[in-house]
Each structure stands twice: as C-alpha cells, then as structure tokens.
Amino acid sequence: MGALAGRRIVLGVTGGIAAYKAVEIASRLKKAGADVRVIMTRAATSFVTPLTFREITGQPVAETMWGEPHHHVEHIALAEFAELVLVAPATANFIAKAAAGIADDMLTTSVLATRAPLFIAPAMNTGMWENLITQENVARLTARGTTIIPPAVGQLACGTTGAGRLPEPAEIVRIVEEYFARAQSLAGRRILVTAAGTEEALDPVRFLGNRSTGRMGFEVAAEAARRGAEVVLVAGPTPLATPVGVRRVDVRSACDMHAAVLAEYDGVDAVIKAAAVADYRPAEIAAHKIKKSDGELTLTLTRNPDILYELGQKKQHQILVGFAAETRNVAEYARGKLAKKNLDFIVANNVAEKDAGFGVATNHVQIFFADGRAEDHPLMPKAELAGVILDRLEEALQGKFE
Template identity: 50%
Template sequence: MGKTLTGKTILLGVTGGIAAYKAATLCSRLVGLGATVRVMMTEGATQFITPLTLQTLTRHPVATDVFDERDPSIVQHIDWADSADLAVIAPATANMLAKLANGLADDMISTTLLATTAPLLIAPAMNVHMWEHPAVIDNVNKLASRGATFVEPGTGQLACGYVGKGRLAEPDEIVEAIVAMLVSPKPLSGKKVLVTAGGTVERIDPVRYITNDSSGKMGFAIAEAARDRGAEVTLICGRMEAEVPHGVKIVKVDSATSMYDAVMDRLANTDLVVKAAAVADYRPASQATHKMKKTSETFTLQLVRNPDILQAIGEWRVAQPDGAKPFIIGFAAETNDVEKHALDKLQRKKCDLIVANNVTEAGAGFGTETNIVSVYGPKGLVEQLPQMSKRAVAERLLEIAQAVIGEQNRKGTER
C-alpha cells in the first residue's frame, strides 16, 4: 500500500474496553503507512493497555489527562484538535458514544473532540445487548446525523462470553476505512449536486402566508452527505427550522416561483438534482400590499397553481439533445396509497428515482430527526428503508443513485 498516509495526522482515542489491546496493532499499521498518530486514552483504557506501549509504537506522547499540560506555549487538547486530519475512536464504548452524542467533555478524548473540526470515525465495541440497547442506538443515530462515520462491530465470540454483534472491527478493517476517508477518491468528486429543501412561503399579505410543516432536515442531510462524498453542492432552501449545513452554497428563496427560477437557472451545470423541498401547489392569486382587515364574517381566498418544479426539471432534461443530465431524484410525502402515488409521480414527472414516505407514521416525515422511506425506480420498488436517521437515509439514497447512474453509464457504453 506504500506510505499512503504520509503527511496526515490522526487523533486516536482509545477507551476502556477489553478490545483496547487492538489499538497497538492499529497504531503500528497507521505509523507504517506514514501517518502521525497522536493517542488519547481514557483512564479505563489504561487498565487494559499501557500508555507506554502506544507511545513506543507512535513515537509521540500519549495524553491521558486533560489537565496534564506539558508545554506551556500551547493548550494541548486545542493544539491536538487543530492538528488533526481525522479523529478515530477505537474501541468506542457505550459510555463514550453517550458523551460524544450529548456534548459532554470530562476527559481528554471527549474534550478534544468537542474542539476539533476534523471528520470523525468511530469503531464501537461492547456487549451485544449494550449495542442493541435503544439508548445506544439513539446515540449512534445522533452521531451519524452529524456526519460521523462508523466501522460497525463484527459478530462473534465476545469477551463477556456472549456470541453476537459487538466485537471491535479488526485493525486492518479500520485502517481501510481511514485510508478511504483520507486518501481514496470520493465517489462524487467533480460532480455538481443541486438540492432543494424546506417549505415555500406563499404570501397573502405582509403578515400572513400559506406554508407547510417541512423543516428542511431531510434536504439538509442530503446536501451534507453529497458534500462529504466530494460533490460541489448548491442548496436551494425555503422556509426551514434546521440550521443550514456548512461547506455548501446556500441559495435562500421564499416562494415556489422564486425556487423554480433558482432551480431552472442552474440545471445546465448540474449532474444530480434532489428535490426534497415541500413546494406549495397553490398561491394566492393576488397579494395585498397592506395587512388585510376583517370586514366580514367569511373570507374567500382565490388560489392559482404554482409551477411544478419537479415536472419542469424532467421536461427540461427530455428536451436536451443528449437527454442524459441531470439525474433526477424526487420526493413524495404521502398519507395513503404510498406506492401507487409514488410510481405515478415517478412516471409523470420523468424522474429516475422517487423517495416516498407516509408522513403520518411515527418517526417519519416533517420535523423529525428520523425517516422511514421507500425508494422507487422505473421497475418498481428499489429498496425499503427502516426507520433511521435522516443522515443515514441520505447516505443510502446517494449509494442507490450512484449504483443506478453506474448501470446507466454501463448500458450507454455498451450501445
């Protein structure tokens, strides 16, 4: 493999599980690939493997106490946080997952990770029942929604005597994940992705408007996942409740017509469109310039159709000479007959994929941190995803899209 990690600084957090002994092999592999490895250990970890062992393998001091400041010219946990290209926790105990998920900072590892902006790779290890506990699952989903990458534990004989999922991934598997994050070409590198998110606002007068319950969280998760896969992402967002992601181009709009214009102006230079926004189908026929006063017991509001953005994207693509770009993913928020409505929408609006959900289900739809979706293509159901974090849904959706695009390209080449 060569010195593939030369010039890279990796923070390695080792927590207090029996699998801590594997950190020695992990350090050895990373140093052998040219990485600078800085090890942080919890007090529990030092009961399983000594700091001296890891110091000898990495040729760098090992940090075990946030208050053990050896160099007065720096604050160690800030200096290490700033220097990192990647932070890795292996093994990660249930306790450390809870700390990281909830922003606690009471040891060297948790304090340093709150201060770093480096990507985070987590390799959990624990008893099978701990791994399956709802609290641990919630913490994993929470961390994944913030962009943490996991090397999932393996299945086998555990130190506690149980046989099941919970064993730390082998050091070579963790090294492969590290190399993939720091060195390997990212799957969407060089691609331009356009995502719409949030709800639109259709003004009645200066203080009243028509909108919907969309928070923007699903679209934001897709934008973040595409960004982390190397894409140049433009996020066109309407009304939202979530904080907009960093590292993407933000275009803020309000109404359906302004979102339509923003999308259509950018289609020619786009490789992938994900229309996750909840766009109002209708808008008031006229907008009052001043606040409307009560004048009668009843009030009739005349509405007119808004432009159908998803359908316009599909029709625009069909009209192009090559008809190939962009790849189009639409969303269908339904309350009944989900598959029927999704497949109809897919065909009418000329999409490549439709992501459908029943927004009346608990854990799915607007405003939640999770979603439950089914992905449909021209041949029907592609994959049905269980309840998972919206970031996890976004990751899987992009994986499916990349596979479909690859298949389309392969068939195009064969013709």
C-alpha cells in the same frame, strides 16, 4: 496510493480491556499512510502506555487537558486537525458522555469541538451493550450522523459470550478506508440539492407553508460534499446550519426557488430535489395585515411553477432525482410522478408513518427507478439514508457517462 494516504485521523482510546487492540489499529492506519494522532482517556493508560502509541505514530499522545500542551489550545487543534475521528474501543461511559454532549476530558472535549465525521467502535460486556440506556445513547448518536461500528459477537473478557467484542482491527481500518475511498467518488461533479419548504406570503404577517424542516435535503447536500462533489444547496426558510463545503442559496417562495434552480441547472450533473415546494400561492398579497372580521375569509390561490416538471422537460445530460411525500397510495403516486416529470429515480415516503417524514431524524422510504426497479429501505437515520440516495446517484451517473 491507497485511500488512507495523507489522511488526518484522530484515534480516541478509552479504558476497556480491548484498548490493546487500538495499538494494532494505530499501526495499520499508519502503515496505510495516514497521519494519526492519539487521544487517551486516563483509564485507557491503565491498559496501554502512551509511549506505545507515540512510538507507533511518531506523534505525541494527548492524555489530559492540564498537562504541557503539544499545540496551542490542544483540544481545538486536534479537533480541527481531524478529517475523521475514530474512537476504538469506546466504552459505555464514553458513549453516554458523547450522546449527552459532556466534555470533561481531552477526548470528549475534542469530540464535541470537531466537525469531522465521528466513527465509534463500542466494546463492552453484553449486558451493558444491550442495556436500554446504551441503545438509546447509540440511537441519539446515530441520528446525529455518527457512524457506529457494531460490536462483534464472541467470547468476552468477562467470560460470557455475546455481543460486545471490539471488531478486529483489520475490519475497523477497512471501514475507515472505505469511507475515505467514497470521499472522492463524486469529485468533479456538480450537484444541485433543494431543501426545506417554501413560504407563500398572504400579507406582511402571514404565509402559507408546510411542515418540512429541510433536514433530509441538508443531509443529502452534506453527504454529496463529503464525497467530493461541488454542491449548491437551494434552501427554503430553515434554521439548519449550512453543511461544510456547500454553497447555499437561500430563497423564500416557490417562485424564488424556481428562479434559483433554473439559474444553476445547465451547469450541474445532477439535481436532487428534496424541497417541499408549495403547489399554490395566494393570487394577491395584501399590502397590510388582513384584519379579522365576523364573516368568512375566502382566499384565491394560483398555481406555482412546477419546478421538477420543467427540469424534466429541459433535461439533457442531468440526472434528475425527485421526492414524493405522500399519505396514501405511495407507490402509485410516486410512479406517476416519476414518469410525468421525466425523472431518473424518485424517493417516496409515507409522512403519516411514525418516525418517518417531516420533523424527525429518521425516514422509511421506497425508491422507484425509471427502468421499473423498486427498493424498500427500512426506517433509518436520515444521515444514513442520504448515503443510500448518493449511492444510487453514483450508479446513475456511471451509467449515463460510461
């Protein structure tokens, strides 16, 4: 059976001339064994009739919020039904609405309500595609984890030549199929991910901490779960929501994280240690708030456990992945950490670079491997980078257990 067999896919069709290609997309998905439900915008029905999609999929087509529903609270039912939402073709208007979170019809409401991965295949005039507003909207969606299937270059319906053509249906279906093929690539594996910073209490009010939000680690955990792994996420303080399918263990201090990680370590196949753990903590925690005085305040700090080093010393069958957030000499410091802590590979970045590091949705990293290889990955959304890291982890696991 193929990767699409039994998969539940919602196909959104918007009102562009390329809507006729969505008929072939639906047909190919159906022939591959997918359970396909179609949502059409009102404009889309001016190009292709709902009857066409109904006959191909064998399912009713959702067109409006106000018609006779096929399910109870239909947009929610479709949102929960979907394992993947594919919008093809996607007009500039739909992309703008999706980026802004507007929910004013069946398709945009379902997209806003779903937790399924969203794939968007834009199709429009070259000028509209290259317009700064459209590109900003695409960037916003990409940063949130949406997969954008880039438009093809060629002759457009308006007579011009350029980027904006909907890719061929076979190519779009291939991309969806590859996604589901990866969905089980880590099935049977147990992965431990750490994320966010730690807080080292100074008194009942204050703590020593860092700027890590945990976003990179949470993206890694989410991607590992999507690939079928059993994921344990040990997270420092962060407001981020737990990714779907992930078991979360909340901790506060470095010592808390040390205990939580060691409790899980023997039973996992890999550790991806993306947390920004404090190296030091106050030697004493004041019982009451430290009051301001006229003189200087001297704090005595003591070393925290080096969790990654300890894992490297205890490593047996596990693949061990570290992170290095640096501000200078990135390659030198990362390679030193890789060797000292007995890692399989390390993901390093310069947090002083614009749009890379803490508190942003993108990152530019280098990956250094124990065998001496090195890779440089350009600035990209952290959700996309998570896929790169998991690809390298899969390669390491295959090499370890072949």
